Structures are given as structure tokens and as C-alpha cells.
Amino acid sequence: MASHATTAPETHGHPALQHHFENMEQQREAGTLGMWVFLVTEIMFFGGMFLAYTLYRSLYPAAFASASNHLDITLGAVNTIVLIFSSFTMAMAVYFTQTGKHRPQVLCLIITLVLGLTFLGIKAKEYSDKYHDHLIPGRLIPGNPYNPVVAEHGDTDPHKLHLIEGATVKQVEMFYWIYFAMTGMHALHMIIGAGLLTYLIIFSLRLRFDPEYHSPVEVIGLYWHFVDIVWIFLFPLLYLLGRHLEHG
Amino acid sequence: MSEHIVPVRIYLTIFAVLLVGTLLTVWAAFQDFPWQLNTIVAMTIAITKATFVVLYFMHVRYSMRLVWVILTSALFWMGIMFALTFSDYWTRDWIKVGY
Numbered sequence: 544m545a546s547h548a549t550t551a552p553e554t555h556g557h558p559a560l561q562h563h564f565e566n567m568e569q570q571r572e573a574g575t576l577g578m579w580v581f582l583v584t585e586i587m588f589f590g591g592m593f594l595a596y597t598l599y600r601s602l603y604p605a606a607f608a609s610a611s612n613h614l615d616i617t618l619g620a621v622n623t624i625v626l627i628f629s630s631f632t633m634a635m636a637v638y639f640t641q642t643g644k645h646r647p648q649v650l651c652l653i654i655t656l657v658l659g660l661t662f663l664g665i666k667a668k669e670y671s672d673k674y675h676d677h678l679i680p681g682r683l684i685p686g687n688p689y690n691p692v693v694a695e696h697g698d699t700d701p702h703k704l705h706l707i708e709g710a711t712v713k714q715v716e717m718f719y720w721i722y723f724a725m726t727g728m729h730a731l732h733m734i735i736g737a738g739l740l741t742y743l744i745i746f747s748l749r750l751r752f753d754p755e756y757h758s759p760v761e762v763i764g765l766y767w768h769f770v771d772i773v774w775i776f777l778f779p780l781l782y783l784l785g786r787h788l789e790h791g
Numbered sequence: 792m793s794e795h796i797v798p799v800r801i802y803l804t805i806f807a808v809l810l811v812g813t814l815l816t817v818w819a820a821f822q823d824f825p826w827q828l829n830t831i832v833a834m835t836i837a838i839t840k841a842t843f844v845v846l847y848f849m850h851v852r853y854s855m856r857l858v859w860v861i862l863t864s865a866l867f868w869m870g871i872m873f874a875l876t877f878s879d880y881w882t883r884d885w886i887k888v889g890y
Contacts, residue, residue: 583865590869631806779833783820
């Protein structure tokens with residue numbers, strides 16, 4: 544195919560085209576495909592934790608409902624909306640890159656990053672609340688082991704653990720292991736995503752992306768939406784599962 | 792350029808659907824549905840939201856067939872992981888051995 548390269552159509556002249564691809568479209572599709580293969584490994588990775596969640600929830604339904612009711616539903620819902628909004632601005636960033644609108648593209652990327660950091664800030668507030676209520680499982684934090692105060696019947700103190708009949712403090716600890724593992728891994732993905740967005744913003748400002756070449760924006764967008772989808776499942780599974788039992 | 796560009800109108804629609812889905816799932820969580828319906832409703836809403844994100848925000852609806860194959864194979868293998876694990880855990884009480 545060497546002779547073919549010399550009589551190439553003009554898209555071959557794009558500076559971002561690597562020598563082992565025929566044209567920009569093939570290069571872009573190869574990148575997208577590679578990202579999807581990576582996302583499959585991510586699906587299986589989070590899938591294992593969803594499996595653990597399902598198993599222990601089926602073993603300790605009352606404890607999971609009690610522990611879930613202790614989480615702050617307002618902060619969880621606000622974070623869901625923040626993340627959905629950031630997914631929308633990420634999609635718009637891809638759109639503006641595809642259509643060659645540079646300023647809105649950079650603006651959308653910056654908004655996405657700010658929303659991602661907002662999510663992490665709210666998450667940090669929740670983690671600190673759990674720390675003060677002694678709900679960090681095991682001895683993850685030296686000097687502050689898992690030791691929640693159990694509420695007596697009729698006590699409405701939100702900082703105490705309100706156990707539904709059949710639940711034990713030890714079983715609730717299992718919920719918090721899974722809660723911190725899943726939200727912690729999700730938060731780590733958000734931190735990595737924030738780093739990737741920072742890279743995108745810097746390279747966008749240097750005019751590296753155009754309608755012909757924007758695989759990094761597209762591929763990091765896929766990653767960002769995937770992390771959003773994980774949260775779409777985490778929110779009802781962790782925050783909402785026992786709400787209908789709260790006043791029963 | 793054969794790349795499909797999703798119009799802004801569709802992005803806005805999906806965004807609205809996701810917001811409505813979030814409010815709906817919070818509302819549904821406080822309703823005391825019979826049996827396991829609370830979980831089923833919550834998961835149905837979550838799967839619907841995720842499907843919209845995958846199809847439109849992630850462009851899978853307009854992507855090459857190979858992306859479909861890769862994605863469905865992932866979901867298929869996750870299904871195997873769940874099915875085999877719970878075919879063990881959830882049936883251990885069915886026969887009493889060693890008692």
C-alpha cells in the first residue's frame with residue numbers, strides 16, 4: 544500500500560494523522576473502539592463491587608436499609624444532578640469541537656471540570672459527616688474506629704444510627720465497607736477525570752482540536768459519561784433503598 | 792467527514808429526561824410499594840437513564856457495529872458473573888448436606 548500513500552487524498556495531510564492509519568476517520572474509529580474496550584474492563588471492575596453489594600444486601604436487608612437511611616439524601620440527590628449536568632456540558636464540549644466552535648468548546652470543558660470538582664467537594668462533606676459519626680468501617684482511620692451510637696426508640700438524633708428491626712451494628716459496618724469502596728473508587732475515577740479535563744482545557748486553549756481531529760475530547764467524554772452512569776446506579780442503590788421503611 | 796453530529800436539541804432532551812428521572816426515583820423511593828417493587832422501580836429508572844446516556848451522550852446509537860458488539864459482550868459477561876454467583880448463594884438452603 545506504499546504507493547497508495549503517495550497518491551493519498553488531502554485528509555492525509557492532517558498533522559495529527561499517525562502513519563499507521565489510512566485516514567483520519569479510521570484513526571478516530573480505532574481510538575473510539577479502543578476506549579470502549581477499556582470501558583468494558585471498567586464495567587467488569589465496578590460489576591464486581593455491584594455483585595458484592597447485591598450479595599450482602601440480600602443477606603442483611605434490614606441493616607442495609609438502616610445504614611442507607613443514615614446517608615444524606617439531599618446531598619446525594621444534588622450530587623446526582625451536578626453529575627448529570629456535567630455529563631451534558633461534556634457532551635456539548637464534544638459537539639462544539641465537532642462543529643469547530645472554539646470558545647464554547649473551552650467554556651463547556653471548564654464548566655464540566657468545575658461541576659466535577661463540586662461533586663468531589665460535596666462527597667468530601669459527606670465523608671467528613673460519616674467520620675464524625677464514627678461510621679468509617681474497621682480501623683481505616685487510626686484513632687477513630689467504627690463505633691456508631693445506636694439511637695434508642697423515639698430518639699430522632701440524625702447523628703445516631705437508627706436500626707430497623709433485625710439489623711445489627713456489625714451488619715451495618717458491612718454496608719459501610721461497600722459504601723466506601725464503591726463511592727471511593729467512583730471518586731477516584733472523578734479525580735482522574737478532573738485531571739484529564741485539565742489536560743483537555745490546556746490543549747484546547749492551544750488549538751489542538753478541530754472537527755477533523757478531536758479523539759481526545761471524544762474519548763475522555765466517553766470516560767466521563769461512564770463515571771456518570773456508575774453514579775446513576777450508586778445513587779438509588781446506596782441512598783434510596785430503605786426510605787420507604789423510614790416512617791413505617 | 793462521515794462522523795455523525797448529534798444535534799443540540801437531542802442533547803437537551805436527554806438532559807431533561809435525566810433530570811426528570813432523578814426526581815422520579817427520589818419520589819418513588821418514599822412510596823411504600825408492595826413486595827420488592829421499590830427496588831424494581833429504582834432499577835428500571837436507573838437502567839433507563841443509563842441507556843439514554845449510552846445511546847446519545849456516548850453516541851452508541853450512531854457508532855459502528857463493533858462498539859455494539861463490545862458493549863453487549865460486556866453486559867453479557869457481567870450477566871454470567873451475577874447468574875453463576877447467585878445460582879450458588881441463593882440456592883444453598885435448598886438442600887441440607889452435612890447436617
